[in-house]
Structure formats: structure tokens, C-alpha cells
Amino acid sequence: MAITILITDDQPLQRMGMRMFLDGQPDIDVVGEAANGDDAVRLVAELQPDVVLMDIRMPGMDGIAATRNIVDKKSGTAGPWVLLLTTFDLDEYVLAGLEAGASGFLTKDAEPADLLSAIRAVAAGDAVIAPAATRRLIDRLAAQSRQAPLRQGAHAPTTVNQLSAREREILIAIGHGLTNSEIAARLYLAESTVKNYVGRIFTKINARDRVQAVIIAYRADLVRADDDPDAVEQNP
Structure with missing residues (x-):
């Protein structure tokens, strides 16, 4: 079709x-x-x-x-x-x-x-949205007031408190622009496992897609403009 x-x-x-x-x-x-x-x-x-x-x-x-x-x-x-x-x-x-x-x-x-x-x-x-553009998106967010509201209908960044340690880890990686396959390689997980995590994360934080997830991660102070995207923790 x-x-x-x-x-x-x-x-x-x-x-x-x-x-x-x-x-x-x-x-x-x-x-x-x-x-x-x-x-x-x-x-x-x-x-x-x-x-x-x-x-x-x-x-x-x-x-x-x-x-x-x-x-x-x-x-x-x-x-x-x-x-x-x-x-x-x-x-x-x-x-x-x-x-x-x-x-x-x-x-x-x-x-x-x-x-x-x-x-x-x-x-x-x-x-x-490519990883390079994600970095510029974070830089743009950094230049704005942290009090700027999310778009109407989105949950406040405090919803990230519902995430498990592993889910927060994956959301941070998404915030740095990593793809599912890159996250899987970095955290030693199967790509299908990462995909399942991503789906649960989006549901918990009411994110429509990766673009909005990046914005929420930044607003919740999980990702900062001066962070090193290669420094994502690797929990067992």
C-alpha cells in the first residue's frame, strides 16, 4: 500500500x-x-x-x-x-x-x-534525526531556559523517576543520539532486548518517538550539552 x-x-x-x-x-x-x-x-x-x-x-x-x-x-x-x-x-x-x-x-x-x-x-x-543533529538539538536546549515547558499533552520530566536503572541508562543513550544497535553493542544486550526496553521507556515517559525522548531526557537533566556520549555507563 x-x-x-x-x-x-x-x-x-x-x-x-x-x-x-x-x-x-x-x-x-x-x-x-x-x-x-x-x-x-x-x-x-x-x-x-x-x-x-x-x-x-x-x-x-x-x-x-x-x-x-x-x-x-x-x-x-x-x-x-x-x-x-x-x-x-x-x-x-x-x-x-x-x-x-x-x-x-x-x-x-x-x-x-x-x-x-x-x-x-x-x-x-x-x-x-541523526546523532549529529541530536547533539545540536541538545546544544539548542542548553541555550534555552530550563523552565521552558514541554509541548502541550506531554508529561513533565519527573516521569523519568518511574524508570528502572537500566531504562534510565538506555534513555540517556537515546538522549545522546545512539541507535538501538549502538545501544545494544555498548551495553552488551541483544538488539531485540533494547527495542523492548525502548518501547517500555516511551510508554512510561509518554514520549511519542526518539525526538521527544531526547527532549524529555534533557529537560529531566539526564543529558547535558557538555556530556561525553561515549561515557554511557554499562551496568551488568
């Missing part, structure tokens, strides 16, 4: 180029285009796409407000999932978009193969 896509961008040429490329993929179906956040919210309700490609800076309702509106109206664990498109890698608006509920971001000059991979990952319920 094809992944259905809604493209949201205020530039007609940007929408047209993206549509032409995506419509040429056998597993992707572009079902609509929106020129601003208001149109995106309306078309999501009407078309129920799997993934929304969301420009951030648009006139009227911007991509951050539209993302929050779309995510807050979601029910269950199904889509639509929002993938932010930004001109600058982790610009000042990206963090706000991630906290609003986006599942990741790409720059508009990303390679076509990276765009396809990101769409497929987001459609599968995964987050799209």
Missing part, C-alpha cells in the same frame, strides 16, 4: 518539484498540496495522509502551529506524521517544531534518497 503524502509549502515551484519527484516513486502517492498551515490542517482532516511534509516559515499559520494542531488531533498511534522541511539545518524554529510534535526534519537541499528514506521512516512511526 502506497504512503500518502500532503506537501505543505508556500512556494508553488517547491511544491511542484517535490510532487513531480515523489509521484515517480512506486510506493508514494501525493494526495494534496497546501500553501500554508491553515490549508494543511484542513486538508489533513479531509485527506488523512500518512505523512505531512511541512514547511516551517509560511504566511498565516506557520508550520509550527500547524504541526501542533495536527498532532494534537491525532488519535492512537497512527498517522499523520509530520516531517519538517527547513532551509537551515536546525534553525531557531526547528526545535519548536519538534516540541510541537513533528517526527523529524530535513533541510530542503537534502539528497532525494534522504528525502525518500525519511518519508518511509516517518510513515513507519520512526523519528528522523
